[in-house]
Amino acid sequence: MKKHLLKISAAVFLLGMYSTSCKKDDNTKPETPLQTTPVKNIEADPALNNNHFVFYSLETNQQIDYTDSATTKWDVGFRSTTIIVNGGNSGPGNGGAFVQTGATFPDYTTVAADSAFKTDAAPAYAIPTGSGNGWYNYNFETNIISPIPGRLLVIRTANGKYAKVEILSYYKDAPASPTSDDAPRYYSFQFIYQPDGTTKLQ
Amino acid sequence: MLKRILLLCSMVSVVFMSEAQTNDTTSNVLDELVVTATRSEKKFGNVAVPVIIINKKTIRQSGSLRLDKILQEQTGLFISNSFGSGVQIQGLSTDYVLILIDGQPLVGRNGGVLDLSRITVNNIEKIEIVEGPSSSLYGSEAMGGVINIITDKSITNNLNASLRYGSFNTSDANIGGSLQLDKFSVFAFANRNGSDGYDFYKNDTGQTVQPYYSYTTQVKLQQQFNNNVKAGVLFRYYYEHQSSLYSAENDVVSGNPSIKEYNINPFVNIRFNNRIRTSFNGYATQYESADKEYLQHNDSLYYEDFFQQRFVRIENQTDINISKENLLTVGGGYTHERLNTNRYSGIRTNSIGYLFAQDEQRIADKLTVIAGLRYDNNEAYQSRLSPKLAIQYHPVNKLRINASYGAGFKAPDYRQLYLNFTNNAAGGYTVYGANEITTEELHRQLGQGSIISITPFGEELQLLKPEYSKGLNIGASYEFSKSFFSKINFFRNDINNLITTEVIAYKSNNAPIYSYFNVNSVLTRGAELQLNYRFNKNLQAEAGYQYLITADKEVLDEIKEGKMFGKQEGSLESVKLTRSDYGGLNGRSKNMANLKLFYDNEKWFATLRGIYRSRWGVTDKDGNLILNRDDEYADGYVLLNTSAGYNCKNGFKLMAGIDNLLNYRDKAWLQQQPGISFYGTVQYSINYKNKK
Numbered sequence: 001m002k003k004h005l006l007k008i009s010a011a012v013f014l015l016g017m018y019s020t021s022c023k024k025d026d027n028t029k030p031e032t033p034l035q036t037t038p039v040k041n042i043e044a045d046p047a048l049n050n051n052h053f054v055f056y057s058l059e060t061n062q063q064i065d066y067t068d069s070a071t072t073k074w075d076v077g078f079r080s081t082t083i084i085v086n087g088g089n090s091g092p093g094n095g096g097a098f099v100q101t102g103a104t105f106p107d108y109t110t111v112a113a114d115s116a117f118k119t120d121a122a123p124a125y126a127i128p129t130g131s132g133n134g135w136y137n138y139n140f141e142t143n144i145i146s147p148i149p150g151r152l153l154v155i156r157t158a159n160g161k162y163a164k165v166e167i168l169s170y171y172k173d174a175p176a177s178p179t180s181d182d183a184p185r186y187y188s189f190q191f192i193y194q195p196d197g198t199t200k201l202q
Numbered sequence: 203m204l205k206r207i208l209l210l211c212s213m214v215s216v217v218f219m220s221e222a223q224t225n226d227t228t229s230n231v232l233d234e235l236v237v238t239a240t241r242s243e244k245k246f247g248n249v250a251v252p253v254i255i256i257n258k259k260t261i262r263q264s265g266s267l268r269l270d271k272i273l274q275e276q277t278g279l280f281i282s283n284s285f286g287s288g289v290q291i292q293g294l295s296t297d298y299v300l301i302l303i304d305g306q307p308l309v310g311r312n313g314g315v316l317d318l319s320r321i322t323v324n325n326i327e328k329i330e331i332v333e334g335p336s337s338s339l340y341g342s343e344a345m346g347g348v349i350n351i352i353t354d355k356s357i358t359n360n361l362n363a364s365l366r367y368g369s370f371n372t373s374d375a376n377i378g379g380s381l382q383l384d385k386f387s388v389f390a391f392a393n394r395n396g397s398d399g400y401d402f403y404k405n406d407t408g409q410t411v412q413p414y415y416s417y418t419t420q421v422k423l424q425q426q427f428n429n430n431v432k433a434g435v436l437f438r439y440y441y442e443h444q445s446s447l448y449s450a451e452n453d454v455v456s457g458n459p460s461i462k463e464y465n466i467n468p469f470v471n472i473r474f475n476n477r478i479r480t481s482f483n484g485y486a487t488q489y490e491s492a493d494k495e496y497l498q499h500n501d502s503l504y505y506e507d508f509f510q511q512r513f514v515r516i517e518n519q520t521d522i523n524i525s526k527e528n529l530l531t532v533g534g535g536y537t538h539e540r541l542n543t544n545r546y547s548g549i550r551t552n553s554i555g556y557l558f559a560q561d562e563q564r565i566a567d568k569l570t571v572i573a574g575l576r577y578d579n580n581e582a583y584q585s586r587l588s589p590k591l592a593i594q595y596h597p598v599n600k601l602r603i604n605a606s607y608g609a610g611f612k613a614p615d616y617r618q619l620y621l622n623f624t625n626n627a628a629g630g631y632t633v634y635g636a637n638e639i640t641t642e643e644l645h646r647q648l649g650q651g652s653i654i655s656i657t658p659f660g661e662e663l664q665l666l667k668p669e670y671s672k673g674l675n676i677g678a679s680y681e682f683s684k685s686f687f688s689k690i691n692f693f694r695n696d697i698n699n700l701i702t703t704e705v706i707a708y709k710s711n712n713a714p715i716y717s718y719f720n721v722n723s724v725l726t727r728g729a730e731l732q733l734n735y736r737f738n739k740n741l742q743a744e745a746g747y748q749y750l751i752t753a754d755k756e757v758l759d760e761i762k763e764g765k766m767f768g769k770q771e772g773s774l775e776s777v778k779l780t781r782s783d784y785g786g787l788n789g790r791s792k793n794m795a796n797l798k799l800f801y802d803n804e805k806w807f808a809t810l811r812g813i814y815r816s817r818w819g820v821t822d823k824d825g826n827l828i829l830n831r832d833d834e835y836a837d838g839y840v841l842l843n844t845s846a847g848y849n850c851k852n853g854f855k856l857m858a859g860i861d862n863l864l865n866y867r868d869k870a871w872l873q874q875q876p877g878i879s880f881y882g883t884v885q886y887s888i889n890y891k892n893k894k
Contacts, residue, residue: 176773
């Protein structure tokens, strides 16, 4: 029993160290942590966009007009459940991506050196389409599209930088438990973009 | 009150005098006969595999009309309700339970479910339920167990009629009788069942359960030629009609779906001598469902479905008493199936030849060992060998220890073999049954350009294997006294090669093409406890409990490897799941229990039956497609049913009952449960003693 107590107190102590180091000692570290950027309600309904993708720049954190689709201004594009990256047959950029399984957003901190980035070769996209293949699962009974928990999109941007993206919701205003009454094809996601070209994503 | 009932009795009485039917109060649970477990008559106490017997008296007194209602009151059986009422045994889904009527299989499944509400219980003598894999005797589908419905036999000259009326305008009328003429006997039965249904949501078009009616007729003829030869034929016909009404495309759709089912079963039983007897069974059945639904505003056809399944079988079984202690059963048969439906690209057939053998050796009245093996060979999928071993040890008079290990399998269903379906309404995806597409064909289409890519699954298309299971049951029964019987059983079932759909290729319009593969595996394990206690001559109690754990093994592996995530209610953040978060397969309750009280004397009977079921998984809310959150469950519930009856001396019996006394309703997940309902029944029977 005593042993257990010792272990527990040690654990509590370490935990304390850890949390203080996170919160207070950040300023003394040479590099400031990257900011997580939340994005809400990117409207990706092809019926409302003349069947175009809706483009987004992770570098500048803004939506890009579809007239710039043939440029390297954008990094990711959305149309219904399909997500493209600026490369391959989707765009002129150097973009690529892969779906990282079994990782939470904060836990995924570095793009591994042996990561296999894929480029779009429509209809085979770097981020695979179809329920269970890429970022979402489709529930046949409720007709709800849900992002698969523990899946991230690791993106190489049009300009060859790295970012991680977690899709949070496919419905307007990102309800935690969407129903058939919620408007679909509204992307909410969070991302971290590394501007310095390294693979570090935290 | 009593006076009134007596008055009612005399009012409806006719001049016929009749004898009260012999009271079939069970002398002893252990002495009841079971045929399904070994394909030969055995005393319940001597059967080494877990068995449930429901006798006629229980069925009658419980006031059940259809098979699903009486099964739901039994320990370890759970009635599921999509595509009709199916039954789960030991947590194995309804696809894996074989349903027999007088030993012959029923066909006509929809979405894998054989709707048990098709079966009236008014002509049932006894229901035998064998739990655990029984494919060594019965072949495909007998993976979770076998339910054998044994219908009434012609024993005496009698005539029975009954009429029941209850809530929701539900009526059930029955007439049946049997006749013994020297060596010839005939039994005939007819049932009409109908209801107005009920509605949970008044504002939408149509009802939750639409009005329906059905007819069942059955005739059995039998001739005893001499002491050693008996032959006969059984006919059954079923017709069901249910109107449909719902709104679609800003219009109202209506139709009249119907089901017709025919069964015919000629047989010859020959006893060569005291040691050898053999039986030949022929069987033909056809199940046909048809549905045409029309848009109301212009009478145009909105939906059409036609499904016809024929199943023909010849079978022989021979029993050889090698010695007093050794019984050998051998048999074989041939089945031919034919399917005609607008869901597939044409008529499909399949044939199966099979052989089985089983040997039962008793050793010094203490030990019984049963070993069995069956081989199924067919055209459309891989053949299958199903072994079984069962042991009963009977060390002292009151204690019996049972252990059995068996294999079960389920053949790929016709949908998985032959579906050829393109959904133009939903993006043009196509689903092929495994026998409708080959890798070569995909490559040919790739060359033509109609397909633009083939997935790794598409490169490995192959013949489907049957889904198969291995089941272990270990249990014991103990008779504390003549009036107190207990039974416990632990089980584990592993099902492999579960068939799922995968993308095999993409069309030039990007739409996926799917086909079927043997991929998943699941397990179910748990324990069942049954207690029967007789307080006195009149009052008896039965209690049952099942504890059940189920899991998809791939999910368990992913949890173990830390690769399975979920989201908490109200949160969009992914969190890692642990084993305790995982609730197993949908549609299973961890705890199920029942408590039943039966009182009867010569004049009266009364029953009170309670069923409890803990919460069960129904849906996925956080995108991981597994059961891990409280809001992914439907609430647990208690159902309380009661009934009482009075026997008039003149052959009339009166009965009344209340189902779902607590008026439990769950509009979302328990639509088959209408809430509290009442009924009253009048039954009349005449029996003549045989002259002999």
